[in-house]
Amino acid sequence: MIHGNPNLDVRQTNRAIDELMKVTTNPRHRFMLEAYYRHRFLEIAGRYEEIFTPDMTVEHPVYHLEVGGNHATLHGEESVKAFYAAWAQSNQSIFYTENEQIAIADNFIASVSTMYQQTYGKTLVANGIPVDDENAYYLVRIPGMQMFWPYDDRGRLLGEDVWEPNPAERTVIKLEDFEVVTSERSGKMLAPFIRPLRSFDEAMSLQAA
Template identity: 50%
Template sequence: MSRFDITQTNRAVERLIETTDNKRHLYLLHAYNRHRYLEMAGRFEEIFAPDMTVANPVYHFNLLGTTTTLEGADAVKEVYREWTGTAQCVFYVDDEKLAVSDHMIVSTSTMYQQTPGSVLAAGGAPVDPDATYLMKSAEHMIWPYDNQGRLIGEDVWEYDESVREIIALDPSEVLTVEQSAALLAPLIKPLPALNPFTA
């Protein structure tokens, strides 16, 4: 049985929610928590609700030696759509550390993204294209929020290439999007009814 449990991916977020009193900080942590669960469940369209994300988010990625900027909801949705279609929306996190302010969440963690061998092989990795792997990386993330508590975008970068590793998964360890969605459904909560940014 795999040591990875998708229901535990947000455990650092949920621990911080339990100990946070500042209403704005707490609201952003709930939004972050909801966003990540929706992403991992393949329910990415819900992330773009007008109370969660600005109309034109901008994402910056610097991962695996590639720098990418996604501008606008359509461009970001296309990446989420691809990840959902290939089950790359399934990911796990180890040792996440979080900081929150009135308009930003910062995270550092070791990330494990489920990735088809065909995707890795297309990028030149010496893997079985018919197998599934976890792509391990050390990542920093900055998520800025606007004056209504809506996500403006994401800045994600791999800060230590020496941590990078491709881990083969046994077929029994591979999680489908449908399985992920079923496991996460009880954990996906609505945003708090009272938004302290607009109240």
């Protein structure tokens, strides 16, 4: 929990998905939400390798990132893996959400939230954001973060489109040492929540039943 806010707990990051699951009956949509939930917690837990199984992600995912006024496009599994690995190894894969709204259709999931990312001071300095201690960790608060995740016809992730529409509105909060969450600690906290993903065919068989 960060600065006394009970929502800033990695175990609560997917709570909007849990709420949507309660009212979702379409088997395809439920499968996609289960995969979405699993992907996000695997990423935060530093277990990014497990995201790239053939039942979850296509062979050549494409990520478009427009965050902090910077644009990046990642092509292919190796590029995306390297991106996740850098975050996990530097404890920057820790995310929290507030006021998240999620919508689902047959081939995409969309999310809008206030998002927080634990970020290393040297990373902020490299991106032109001054901090008082580049060896400390900070919480970057991003209001109105928009994410669009497309899926193929078998519910496999095609990539991510991530957009921060108002970089000037982000704020940076210095973390106390006891508030910093390592990837190892996050992995232990999230392990009970990371459930195996049933097969797409099994999920669709429920629709036919």
